[in-house]
Amino acid sequence: MTPAIGLTALVVVAVATVLVGFYGLRISRTTGDFYVASRTVPPWWNASAIGGEYLSAASFLGVAGLIMISGSNALWYPVGYTAGFLMLLLFVAAPLRRSGAYTIPDFTAARLGSLAARRTTSVLVILIGWLYIIPQLQGAALAVRITTGLPGWAGSAAVIVVVVLAVMLGGMRSITFVQAFQFWLKLASLAVPAVFLVLLLAGRGVPDLAGAVTAGSGPELPAGSLGAPDGGYRTFSLLLALLFGTLGLPHVLVRFYTNPDGRTARRTTVIVLGLLSVFYLFPTAFGAIGRLAAPDLASQGDALAILLPERLLAGPLGTALSALVLAGAMAAFLSTTSGLLVSVAGVISQELFSGSVRGFRVSAALSALVPFSLALGVGPQALAGSVGLVFAFTASTICPLLVLGIWWRGLTPAGAVAGMVAGALACGGALIASALIASGALGEAVQHSFLAVACAQPAAWTVPLAFAAMLLVSRASGGTVPRGADRFLVRLHSPEPRD
Template identity: 65%
Template sequence: MNAAIGYAAIVAVAVASALIGFYGLRVSRTTSDFYVASRTVRPWWNASAIGGEYLSAASFLGIAGLILLTGSAALWFPIGYTAGYLMLLLFVAAPLRRSGAYTIPDFTEARLESVWARRVTSTLVIVIGWFYIVPQLQGAALTVRITTGLPSWAGSLAVAVIVAVLVAAGGMRSITFVQAFQFWLKLTALAVPVVVLLIMVGGIEPALPPGEAFPIAAGPSDLDVYRTVSLMVALLLGTLGLPHVLVRFYTNPDGTAARRTTVIVLVLLSVFYLFPTAFGFLGRAFAPDLAASGDADALVLLLPGRLIPGPIGDLLTALVIAGAFAAFLSTSSGLVVSLAGVISQDLLGGSVRGFRIAAIASSFVPLVVALATESAGLAGSVGLVFAFTASTLCPMLLLGIWWRGLTSRGAIAGMLTGAVLSGAAIFGGSLLSTAAPGIRPFLEQPAAWTVPLAVLITVLASRADRRGVPRGADAFLTRLHVPEAARRHLG
């Protein structure tokens, strides 16, 4: 691959993002601008920004790589990522916006009237955010190494620095402009190459015959039932607790706009995931060697130049490199905004200066982790973050929105239970499965048992602490579920 193409694409995306971000800086003046864009972001604009930050390295590169490796078994990932937003639409979007909170810990404290519940939630938000940023930085490392020949650390460092500068400079309002631009860039960067490749590969002989590239036995009916169910639990419920996604709903003007935003996001995601899926199936037919060489996650970057040599292939390659770098920047930016909001509110007084300091700190820690570890597959590692989120924040949010009986002790017990169980499965799974190989599937995909246990402990602990139900629970739930227009009408 021509290194000049990689340099040009990466620099172009970085410069465009910086220019748009600094434009946003001109209109970011108040504390509310930095935290929630003064709650003035309209549905289409907000949906584009959500698509920008949600479609991460796992979506842009990892889905195609998984399909290359496992065939149609990997289709559960885009299905789960998209369906998670349906869960958001039905259960979380509008009530969360009506809560009036800036961050998830703000919501927890207001709902449960407990500083300790807030502290536990804040800790989990920070841990989840750092976990999620690491795969973005590792994806950037992979992209820079393959496309420019530079060492891997250069890609991670570049993304961390750019994100820290953009977020610290302009906050949520600035990042909204950047992420909306980056979503449409990512969609274009996958859609155009897929269309061109489908048109031009007609005369190219596949590396594998169709029967071997797409065996009938690879269909979802042959998947292990437990793994599939557990993965879907993680993806459907994990979306409900992602801090960088939830903070977006605080930027809508009202609950109705939050619902409209979610519907638009569902449409945008459904369209987007058609293209990495097509890339994956093209890779199974024309580049199966990438699976054996360990470069499956690089399929989207390498396939255009392999199938269409010459200037057209170079242009398509530049486009997908630009889209990939936009994916790393946009998701990392959303995560850093949400983390900076939490850290600033809890530790630095909630000022604009505290937000900027927190943004820099939120970028530095995952950078150190990314430089010290190796990627284990982008989509798979992000799937584990979803499992952890589904086991910790999701039960607290759903029960806090829909069940009056939730208490602070119950919420804390449930969150800690989910964190310990899912954390042990994720980080200690290899050691435990070596001692007992039969439990390996339950540790590789833990959400199917960690989420029910976390919910059970939350409910039991709350029932045992009935006197701990907050006095303001009824009023707060009314605020969550009664539309703004109706509340104004009732005075």
């Protein structure tokens, strides 16, 4: 792919995103439009938008690269990413919509009546949003660098500029249009090349994609990685992070506030499950095809999906298909980053600017600067793995708050704060320790110990710790259960009257 073709693919998606955002601006006028699209988004549209923002760089590029390297061991990632929405359907979607809140901190304040709990939640939502944006910017830097020859920071900067512009134009109403469009673009940009490549392999008499996924696990892997001898603990911890982490993703949760009522929120979640199940067939196919037909691309990791069509199909067709994948990758970076920016900007605006439309726009610009600066200073990592760690953090902080806040009357403000702080400190400390261990700062022996695995995949112990802290402290401070807890829980679990 020539730099001109790669640049054209990126620019087309960016321009289309801004134009769709302008369309959203035409009908975004009120505060409700900017924060929750006036709660009028129908299920199919909202499900497409959720798919657009949820299917990040880790899903679009990272899953294919992991399957290329690790084979069937990496299938836990798409399984966990999808099954997390089943947890949302069962425990969170409809009650959260019935809460009537604009943001997760709003829910915390309404449920617990505590400024300390609200502010703790706000800090965590902002931190999670920033941590999740960083892999998207790194993915953009990778895509721009390998396809255009431009420096990686140009890709990160382009994503930030386009997303901030789209978010400031029309808020949630605008982003709903953008993300729904980008989901179907992402699906097509993987499905069309995958079909061509499968037909190519079938014509060569090499159709066993399932066998390619299950055959071997690629090169030798470090402790805690896919396919390593300690994979039992690692797999359990990863699944726990993905299942429970989905319940704490602020940019996904805020989407349920845009549904008209709890029933449509539940219906939206069911549709999302179907859309994700279809989507993940294609990055899995890319990984399997890579293992069969281009094993040397394993060293390219996250770039596999972009490079594979042009490698296997010579001429203009291969170039066009690689450009299509690149366009879908750009849509992934933009849609996920925009959803995260909306959720972070909403919280900052509510806390610092009284929730005004102007405050939302200022917050959107301010909240983009921190992850952009960090992305420039942090070295590249495997996209799916780095996003998986963010899931572990959300599973250890926001998830216990929502599950217990929705389903247990006895949750107290002190218990909520204690659980969130305990989970954040434990998970954050484990990830810092993991980085030190990987660098060799704590000695070579520690690198091959179970401690290294427990820190690299901490959800198996940090999630129970957060729940336990929340439960025990709430029990100890049982006299401070909010007076309106019973009334609020009835509201969460009472179905709306049918029209």
